[in-house]
Each structure stands twice: as C-alpha cells, then as structure tokens.
Amino acid sequence: MDTTSKDLKIQLPEKEKALDLLYQMILIRRFEERSAALYTEQKIRGFLHLYIGEEAVAVGVMDALSKDDAVLATYREHGHALARGMSAESIMAEMYGKVEGCSRGRGGSMHLFDKALKFYGGNAIVGGHLPLAVGMALANKMQGKNHIAVCFFGEGAVAEGEFHESMNLAALWQLPVLFVCENNLYAMGTALEISESEMDIYKKAASYKVASSPVDGMDVLAVQKAAKAAVDYIKSGKGPYLLEAKTYRFKAHSMFDAQLYRQKSEVEEWKEKGPIVTFTERLKAAQLLDDDTLSNIETRVRKEIEHAVQFAEDGNLEPLEDLKKFVYST
Amino acid sequence: MLEVQQDTIETTYREAIRMAIREAMQNDERVFLMGEDVGNYGGCFAVSMGLLEEFGPERIRDTPLSESAFVGIGIGAALAGMKPIVEVMTVNFSLLALDQIMNNAATLLHMSGGLFNVPVVIRMATGGGKQLAAQHSHSLEGWYAHIPGLKVLTPATLEDARWMLAAALEDPDPVLIFENSTLYNKKGSISTEVNKVNIDKASVVRNGKDLSIITYGIGLSKSLEAAEILKNEGIDVEVIDLRILRPLDTETIIQSVKKTHRVLIVDEGWRSGGISAEISARINENAFYDLDTPVSRLCGEEVPMPYAKHLEHASVPQIETIVKQCKNILQHERV
Ligand SMILES: Cc1ncc(C[n+]2csc(CCOP(=O)(O)OP(=O)(O)O)c2C)c(N)n1
Numbered sequence: 323m324d325t326t327s328k329d330l331k332i333q334l335p336e337k338e339k340a341l342d343l344l345y346q347m348i349l350i351r352r353f354e355e356r357s358a359a360l361y362t363e364q365k366i367r368g369f370l371h372l373y374i375g376e377e378a379v380a381v382g383v384m385d386a387l388s389k390d391d392a393v394l395a396t397y398r399e400h401g402h403a404l405a406r407g408m409s410a411e412s413i414m415a416e417m418y419g420k421v422e423g424c425s426r427g428r429g430g431s432m433h434l435f436d437k438a439l440k441f442y443g444g445n446a447i448v449g450g451h452l453p454l455a456v457g458m459a460l461a462n463k464m465q466g467k468n469h470i471a472v473c474f475f476g477e478g479a480v481a482e483g484e485f486h487e488s489m490n491l492a493a494l495w496q497l498p499v500l501f502v503c504e505n506n507l508y509a510m511g512t513a514l515e516i517s518e519s520e521m522d523i524y525k526k527a528a529s530y531k532v533a534s535s536p537v538d539g540m541d542v543l544a545v546q547k548a549a550k551a552a553v554d555y556i557k558s559g560k561g562p563y564l565l566e567a568k569t570y571r572f573k574a575h576s577m578f579d580a581q582l583y584r585q586k587s588e589v590e591e592w593k594e595k596g597p598i599v600t601f602t603e604r605l606k607a608a609q610l611l612d613d614d615t616l617s618n619i620e621t622r623v624r625k626e627i628e629h630a631v632q633f634a635e636d637g638n639l640e641p642l643e644d645l646k647k648f649v650y651s652t
Numbered sequence: 653m654l655e656v657q658q659d660t661i662e663t664t665y666r667e668a669i670r671m672a673i674r675e676a677m678q679n680d681e682r683v684f685l686m687g688e689d690v691g692n693y694g695g696c697f698a699v700s701m702g703l704l705e706e707f708g709p710e711r712i713r714d715t716p717l718s719e720s721a722f723v724g725i726g727i728g729a730a731l732a733g734m735k736p737i738v739e740v741m742t743v744n745f746s747l748l749a750l751d752q753i754m755n756n757a758a759t760l761l762h763m764s765g766g767l768f769n770v771p772v773v774i775r776m777a778t779g780g781g782k783q784l785a786a787q788h789s790h791s792l793e794g795w796y797a798h799i800p801g802l803k804v805l806t807p808a809t810l811e812d813a814r815w816m817l818a819a820a821l822e823d824p825d826p827v828l829i830f831e832n833s834t835l836y837n838k839k840g841s842i843s844t845e846v847n848k849v850n851i852d853k854a855s856v857v858r859n860g861k862d863l864s865i866i867t868y869g870i871g872l873s874k875s876l877e878a879a880e881i882l883k884n885e886g887i888d889v890e891v892i893d894l895r896i897l898r899p900l901d902t903e904t905i906i907q908s909v910k911k912t913h914r915v916l917i918v919d920e921g922w923r924s925g926g927i928s929a930e931i932s933a934r935i936n937e938n939a940f941y942d943l944d945t946p947v948s949r950l951c952g953e954e955v956p957m958p959y960a961k962h963l964e965h966a967s968v969p970q971i972e973t974i975v976k977q978c979k980n981i982l983q984h985e986r987v
Contacts, residue, residue: 367961368783368959419960419963425959427960428960429786430784432787433787446788447744448745481718483720511689511692511693512689512716517716639962640960649954
C-alpha cells in the first residue's frame with residue numbers, strides 16, 4: 323500500500339500541528355538555501371549535501387518519535403538535525419568550523435551530533451551507520467527499554483553489504499529498529515535502475531522477514547502516518563521495520579555536480595510535487611493557512627536563520643593546542 | 653638552422669590519467685574501467701569524463717555502492733583473463749573492500765603455489781586538504797604498503813600520472829594506484845613521446861648536498877617548494893620522490909643518505925607504524941654510520957582529520973613546517 327494523503331484522504335491534523343509541520347519544512351528549506359549561499363561565499367567549506375525536496379521525510383518521521391528514541395542519519399542530515407530539534411545556531415556554527423558548533427567544528431556539515439537529543443550523526447560512509455542503529459536497538463532490548471533506534475539512509479546504501487547484514491540481524495534478534503530508506507532515485511549520478519535489480523526497496527525486506535512498506539516521501543502527512551504505524555509496530559515488540567520513502571533531491575548531489583545523469587525536465591516535474599508547495603496548497607484549501615500566516619512563518623524562519631548566521635560569525639576557533647583533544651576520552 | 657623540438661602538451665594530472673585510461677582501452681580489448689559513478693557522472697573527480705560516450709557502458713561500467721563486491725569482481729575478472737581497472741572513489745571507502753584486496757588479490761598467487769596471478773589495477777583518490785573531515789581525508793596508502801603481494805604506486809608528477817597506469821597494467825600482479833585528490837587540477841606540460849616509466853624505482857627530483865627530503869604524493873610539491881625557500885637561505889636540499897611505496901626502493905634512499913648524511917621524511921600519513929617508520933628503519937639498518945643527525949620525520953598528526961580549516965592545516969606537514977624542520981636538523985648539528 324502506497325500511502326498518499328491525497329489518495330487515502332489522510333485527515334489533516336489540527337491547525338497548530340499542521341502549521342508546525344509546515345514551519346519545520348520551511349525552516350529546513352531556507353536554512354539550506356542560506357547555507358548554499360554561504361558556501362559560495364566560502365564561509366562553509368568541505369562537502370555540503372542539500373536535503374532540498376526531501377524535507378517531508380525527516381519532518382514526518384521525527385514527529386512520530388519520542389525524545390528517548392535514537393536517531394542516526396547520513397551526511398545529508400541538516401534536515402534531520404533541525405527536525406529533531408537541534409538549533410540552527412549550533413548547526414551553522416558547526417559548518418563555520420567554530421567551537422560553538424554542535425561538534426566543536428570538528429565535524430562540519432556531514433557530522434552533526436547532539437547528545438541531549440540522541441542524535442548520533444552525521445555518518446559519511448554510506449551504509450556505515452546501519453549496524454550502529456542495530457547495535458543501539460540491541461542495547462535497548464538488552465536493557466529492557468522500550469525505545470527504538472531510527473536510521474535514515476539513501477537507496478544507494480541498500481547495495482552495500484551492511485544493509486543486508488543489518489536487516490538480517492535485526493530480524494533474527496527481533497530488535498526495535500526503524501530503517502528509513504530515503505529513495506531519491508539517484509546515488510550521486512547513479513540512477514536506481516542501473517544499481518538495483520529490485521527497484522522497490524521495501525520488497526527486499528521480505529527476504530529477511532522484516533516488515534516494510536513504501537510511502538510517498540513528498541507528503542509529510544503520509545510519512546508521519548506511516549512512521550507512526552511503523553513505530554507502534556516496533557514498540558509493540560514485533561521486531562524491526564523498513565519504511566521506503568519515495569522522494570527526490572532537487573539540487574546537486576553536493577555543491578559540485580554538473581547533473582549530467584538526469585534531465586532538467588525530470589527535476590521540474592518533481593518540483594511540482596514538492597513537499598512544501600503541495601502541503602501549503604492543501605492547508606490553504608482547508609483554510610488552515612492564509613497568506614498572512616504564511617508570511618509570519620517565513621519571517622520567523624528568516625529571523626532564526628539570521629540569528630544562526632550571526633552566532634556562527636561571532637563564534638570562536640578552537641585553539642591549535644587543542645588539536646589532539648578527543649582522540650581518547652582521558 | 654634546424655631546431656629539434658620535442659613535442660609537449662599542456663595538461664593536468666586529471667587529464668593525464670584520463671589519457672592513460674583511454675590509451676589502455678584502445679590498445680587492449682581486455683581492459684575495462686569499473687567503479688562508482690565512473691560512467692554517467694564522469695567520475696567523482698571527473699577523471700573518466702567522456703569515456704562512457706567513447707567506449708560504452710560495457711567497458712565503462714557504473715557499479716552500485718558495493719565496494720567489497722566490485723573490487724572482488726575486478727579480482728575475479730582478472731583471474732579469468734580480463735584486465736580490469738577498478739576505481740574506488742577514495743581510500744576511505746576502500747576499507748570496505750580491504751578484505752578482497754588483502755585476502756584475495758594479495759594472496760592468491762602464493763596460496764595457489766604460483767598457479768593463479770591477479771593482474772588487477774585498483775585506483776583510488778587519497779589525502780586531505782579539502783575540509784572533508786574524519787571519514788574522507790586520510791592517507792592510508794602506507795597501510796597498503798604493509799601487504800606483501802601488492803604493488804603500491806603514488807604518482808606525484810604529471811609524467812607518472814600519464815605513464816604509470818600502462819606499467820601497472822603490464823604487471824602480472826595486483827597494483828594499487830593512489831592519486832592524491834589535491835593533485836587532480838595540477839597543470840603542466842608533458843612530452844607526447846611514449847615514456848615507459850618503471851614502477852620499482854624512486855626518483856631524485858632535485859639534487860642537493862645538505863639534506864635529503866624523502867617524500868611521495870602531495871608531499872613532493874610541498875617539499876620542492878620548501879627546497880626553493882631553503883635555497884635562498886643557503887641550504888641545498890635533495891628531494892626524493894618515492895613514487896612507489898611497495899616495493900620500497902631502499903637503494904636510492906641509501907645512496908642519497910650517503911651523499912647528504914641528513915634525512916627528513918615527509919608523509920601525510922599518521923606517524924606510528926606508518927611508511928615513514930619503515931623508511932627510517934631501513935636507513936638505520938643500512939646507513940646508520942653515514943648519518944650526521946638522527947633521521948627526522950614530519951607526518952600527519954595522530955588525530956582523525958578535523959573539519960575546521962586551521963585544524964586541518966595543522967594536521968599535516970606544510971611548506972612552513974618543512975622549512976622549519978630542515979633548519980632544525982642543520983641547527984641541531986651545529987649545536
Ligand atoms: C562507502 C562509501 N562509498 C562511496 C561514498 C561516496 N558517496 C557519498 S554519497 C554517495 C551516494 C549515496 O547515495 P544514496 O545512498 O542514495 O544517498 P543520497 O546521497 O542520495 O542521499 C556516494 C557514492 C561514500 N561516502 N561511502
């Protein structure tokens with residue numbers, strides 16, 4: 323079952339909730355647009371992978387989690403970090419390489435962490451964090467905690483052995499882990515059809531006896547509903563779950579990418595299905611949103627980002643003598 | 653008046669490698685290129701740009717993210733008569749294929765009592781300098797140089813970028829080629845004449861009498877620049893480009909030590925147990941009494957690479973630190 327709120331008429335949540343979901347998606351979008359500009363100004367360096375177009379996935383899934391659940395993401399994780407509740411300041415300062423950043427400037431865009439929010443990165447080895455999520459789920463189970471571990475990854479990661487080994491062990495040991503595959507159709511320049519013999523990722527789960535379903539990743543309500551169902555399933559002790567969110571990345575893989583591997587028209591078609599435009603329209607049609615409210619959200623977001631940029635600009639550099647700090651704990 | 657002019661072309665390190673791949677593909681049907689994003693994307697460092705159009709998807713073969721499998725597949729294809737060039741995006745991701753490289757490529761010949769050789773070439777980018785932090789920036793070629801059965805090449809010049817691949821493909825055994833990612837844009841001119849370079853000798857890139865810098869990869873250009881600065885201060889530095897980390901050309905190193913009596917090893921890799929330690933040990937074993945000062949090393953700081961620019965800069969040898977260290981070595985002696 324492909325859950326799309328429009329098809330299945332997923333009920334709109336109450337106004338406050340709906341506006342919050344919209345606000346979060348807009349925050350992520352504007353934060354990343356600003357980050358891209360700052361990259362051009364060379365304030366941010368290294369790799370910068372934008373999540374633009376995929377916001378509904380992180381926002382919808384995070385909404386279904388409790389604060390005790392652990393979250394693991396990839397290098398394309400600004401959206402997940404913001405949706406989990408990390409401040410725009412701590413992320414921006416991180417990308418500026420400042421001590422005030424969430425990882426003290428050691429990690430940069432690809433390695434955001436937050437202990438209080440149980441946000442375990444920011445992993446830049448494709449597939450590398452899947453076993454970690456399974457391990458965290460194992461620990462939860464062994465300690466009798468009813469918390470889950472949630473792992474986000476692209477469909478590219480599904481070709482790695484770690485995906486298969488993790489799925490098998492999670493099912494074999496009946497572990498409370500939610501795998502969220504963000505299938506945006508391309509792994510860098512490699513299209514799904516030249517990398518997977520079975521292109522419906524969620525179907526792979528069956529061979530491991532892992533429950534799974536696909537969901538329209540452009541629809542925040544559909545994602546939220548599917549994630550909620552998956553989390554309930556896992557928390558009721560039935561074992562792991564794989565959610566495949568069908569989505570699309572609107573921008574380049576990272577900042578340098580001629581995008582020779584896809585047609586401009588394809589990108590444009592997906593933009594029409596964009597998570598923010600469609601949700602905005604739906605809210606307007608249901609009279610939960612008017613132009614004033616929308617512009618208030620935009621203003622609030624703009625201020626938050628301005629504040630974050632200023633915070634990052636004002637931040638400090640780690641003294642050189644501390645270079646070798648944190649190689650060991652003591 | 654007749655002037656014989658050797659033909660040269662302006663090129664880059666990246667284009668030089670592309671020329672080498674193209675030529676190998678044209679000359680030998682068995683050669684094919686395989687790896688993540690080598691085709692439609694044009695290579696993550698744009699090395700193979702345009703080759704898909706020229707040779708088609710059978711021979712410029714995009715793979716999914718499956719390092720262990722496609723490196724192993726390259727080894728298998730080599731066993732069965734092909735001449736694969738496997739591209740792994742960077743050395744960081746090659747760790748997922750370490751088992752195949754070490755337990756299959758490096759061992760099959762010996763384990764089979766000489767029955768099966770593995771003529772595979774595995775290329776990958778290495779090194780830091782781009783603020784890519786702790787999972788994308790290390791120089792692990794020294795690790796690979798620990799493994800008997802492998803040859804480990806580190807082209808640092810345009811000539812080697814252009815010609816080492818042919819030598820590697822001619823070799824009956826597995827050859828790893830490490831391309832420092834900060835070199836891809838390096839420009840220069842090279843001769844169009846066929847240059848059959850060896851893949852077992854280091855090269856003395858600059859002659860000097862006061863001190864020998866032994867280095868490779870990105871360390872070469874930094875060391876050469878440092879040598880220029882030192883020249884202005886009356887210090888005459890010899891610079892050796894190792895070119896190949898395994899087998900290590902001990903002879904060229906020792907000859908240089910016997911000439912200058914002072915050594916600085918420059919290596920972006922971590923110090924403990926690294927290739928610099930091996931070089932130092934060989935000098936001590938073979939030329940201890942020729943040394944006027946202890947062997948000195950400048951290596952990568954022993955820290956996972958930090959993102960922040962100033963921290964990353966401080967994590968690896970730089971021209972300034974090389975200059976300073978050379979002066980220290982000469983000072984040390986005068987004290
Ligand atoms: C093991 C490994 N191999 C290769 C890379 C280089 N790389 C980074 S992202 C990427 C594509 C990943 O695609 P996907 O998993 O679909 O996620 P997306 O980037 O589309 O979000 C590649 C090949 C890497 N980081 N790790």
